[in-house]
Amino acid sequence: MNFIRFVKGSIQLFFRGTKTYYAWLLFLFVLIVWGAGGYAGQLRDGLITTNMRDSVSWAFYIGNFTFLVGVAAAAVMLVIPAYIYNWKPIKEIVIFGELLAVCAVIMSIAFIVVDIGNPMRFWHMLPILGTMNFPYSMLSWDFFFLLAYLIINFVVVSHLLYAIFYKKEYRKKMVLTIVFISIPMAVGIHTVTAFLYNALPARPFWNSALLAPRFLASAFCSGPAILLILFQILRKITNFEIKDEAIWRIAELMVYAMFIYLFFTIAELFKEFYSGTQHLLYWKYLLFGIGDNKELVPYSWLSIGMGFAAFILFLIPKTRKNFVTLNIGTVLIYSSVYVEKGIALIIPGFTPDVLGQIYVYTPSMTEIRTAVLIFSLGSLLFTFLVKVAIAIIFENYNIGSIRGKEESVRIQA
Template structure:
């Protein structure tokens, strides 16, 4: 079967499923409709419908964008042991990490589109078509590496699934080459995202050389946390098979990432609080508040506490190999990084503003509905991709090949 015929052959997979599958699709479609209504209001009236203002011009959208870039980069946590060290228990599940990376990149690009206001401006981001202000614009660099990373993962996934579908060996040279390229690209997408913040010297809260390493370390915690829970759900409700050994190995790799993340955070805090410069004001607002303005304090400490608890649960072998405590730790580290990227990273960078004023920002319902739209689209695409992958890899899905006379008739038609 030719590659061009592959998409049409696998479409019937999406229509098969039990009541739970269709209920999940219906739920996502309802969320999409609800979110689309909010985004329609933003398109009609502009970004003034959000709670972003001159004082806080990056907020909920960019926070989600940053978090999702980290999720996309986390696929490398499965790629390295699978293909570089040829570790078989991981190798059978690495494709799902790549599917997660594809959907995360799509969602992160979606948050760029809604944040720039008029979506027609997005064509300027397209290489060779729009005006990207390349190479002076860090956003153009960020979009370039995201697009490259997306294309690499798409080619690898499509090639592997197609070869499995037609029962032929995959092109090892092609796949290994792309996998080797994807490793530095995974590092690059989150590094360049960190440079977006570093490139604003007027915002000292982000002006740290440790920001990019912290981004990568946090990504290598939160991304695999999603996969740990996903693999257990797939193993329970589908014919997907994964050994406990593989899950525990992923959890062990996460421990190293968590330690590096916590170490970098402590080093950053020591530098700021020991030096005691005027730049400490932003950290004070985040951790302790300024005067009566303590809006972010509960969120920042919740993120810290959840991250520390998750680190202990993953560090101790007994709790790491217990699925109850393992899942609790995975949820805690995911929530910790999401709060840190969505709230504790963006808002303190703008607060207080250059005039010393404090603008209290909270996401508007329009922003929440628009974010729900993007996440529901991402979850829908991920659901379809996972269903296709499971049917081809584990359920031996096939389509009946037409007889020669039928093939000639189809070609003539």
């Protein structure tokens, strides 16, 4: 009964807010309707409405899936200093990292659903109920890790909010145990995602032992970048107090991740260009183009430029602790990783194809609208969850007052 009251009180918070809050919800609702129209066309006519073909069978959907898995894994950047080292400034805000992880995993699974065409095929990815082809299918391993990571983060954040809701101490032993499990799981979800690419020997562009470490390093850049922007917005529009010290520390951790990411990338480029094998063809297509086909060249160098500029801004303490340059850096690193995962990772792996042909892929309007649908639904869920968390933790919203009214009515009766 206590948990039911907690859920009811939380849902009531969804419908309370300022005009800005309702305007944001309306904006997301419009995007959801627009995106749903595109996905409805894909359900009606099939994947032919996308620009994916035999030559490029993974594309925009899988790129977004890979990016969001990285965002979900980045929650560990807050979990380790908060719970393992008990650092209080970050411990106060780690819940938002876990909420972001929950929403990111849900969105990444949604991209799998839209990519497989008929959503009924997703039935076969469900453990026990479906035929996952476990343990031979790498996708089944990936889904297993994602589902486990989703459950872990949801249990932790629900228990913490529930304990604060009833002004109780959370079960430290249980939470710490789950947190210790979540750390290797966070590494595992992006590692297994990288193994999806490594498991395709016919695609030499992805056959690198550094792919999984590069995935993790880029994830520890893009995920915290979202949180840095979120924390500053929350400080402006709510009574939520976040210490500058916590923001500076997260930014400092991002510097280390960016350095490792750049180092791995340089090491990979040296190996490919110094050896000069036939497999260099895919990197040439990405960075310089092949003949007249230079479609990806601007995007690849834009991603590299934005990533390097963000690294410089975060590396220098003066610019890292200036909110203007800090925000510029967060936008740059987020955009850099998104372009790298969405375009510079997927397309070169298929181009040229096994017959040496170059199929110029660009996302169709159906793919763009479907992606907007998923991101809008994820943003809506994240908005609701953050609103509940802020109300319970920082605005001292006593959902228990609802409980008190119910108790008084019961006593009077």
